[in-house]
Amino acid sequence: MDIITVEKRNDQLKAKQLRRKGIVPCCVYGGGLTDSISIQMEQRTADKLLRKLRLGSKVQLNLEDQNIITQIKDKYFANGKVEHIDFQALDPQTKVNSVAHIILENSDVVTGILDKMLMEIPYASLPKDMIDTVTISLEGKAVGTTITVADIPEFMNDSIDLQVDADSIILRISEKRSSAVKEEAEAAG
Incomplete structure (x- = not known):
């Protein structure tokens, strides 16, 4: 399983501003999470991730002191660049x-x-x-x-x-x- 280091999303910047800085906004939801988490990763990391993996692939996200097991649920592109990735958190006891x-x-x-x-x-x-x-x-x-x-x-x-x-x-x-x-x-x- 691939391990990706991510950060909490900078709420001070809009998605368009993040993308201009080479950052892809993402979201983690579901599983054992009480609320969805807005995260971000570098454009290079997102490109590399999606070249290697597909929708449904399992990925471990390292967010600060948390390790969240997820699957890639959806991805959005515009002009050939990754615009956004949705991750679904996985509960080990739930299909x-x-x-x-x-x-x-x-x-x-x-x-x-x-x-x-x-x-x-x-x-x-x-x-x-x-x-x-x-x-x-x-x-x-x-x-x-x-x-x-x-x-x-x-x-x-x-x-x-x-x-x-x-x-x-x-x-x-x-x-x-x-x-x-x-x-x-x-x-x-």
């Missing part, structure tokens, strides 16, 4: 809705057409059981291969409550269309 991202490796070696159907899998779990990404290697996968949510061991775990059907198709490798059209023409003619 949280999140999303696991599917990462495909070796897609360049697929001989057929790769149809990506479901690249984010919504689920609920306790914070300790959260899944950020699942990597699927496509090396050696033949035309006709279909991978469903049920084919991923990480999702077939009692600690994960899927919010999609286990039979939902993540990806399919189909025959290249041009050769299929040629074969149909040859068979007909």
Whole structure:
């Protein structure tokens, strides 16, 4: 889990003024917090965080003397720059809705057409059981291969409550269309 040092937001400055100074305003809410907390982080830190992580990723925020376990709940951009990030504080005893991202490796070696159907899998779990990404290697996968949510061991775990059907198709490798059209023409003619 990534650890980010943040500060309480400077209430004397408006969000636009903070951004001009290279600071991104953020908010932490939910979990065991009684009130939401306005925080800020440097633009470089926010850019680095969002290059590496995605919505639903678990992040530990160090705020003064507190360590707050959160997930990235939302992010806002304008003109290609991070404008604001929302973090949801996580209660270790409460299940949280999140999303696991599917990462495909070796897609360049697929001989057929790769149809990506479901690249984010919504689920609920306790914070300790959260899944950020699942990597699927496509090396050696033949035309006709279909991978469903049920084919991923990480999702077939009692600690994960899927919010999609286990039979939902993540990806399919189909025959290249041009050769299929040629074969149909040859068979007909």
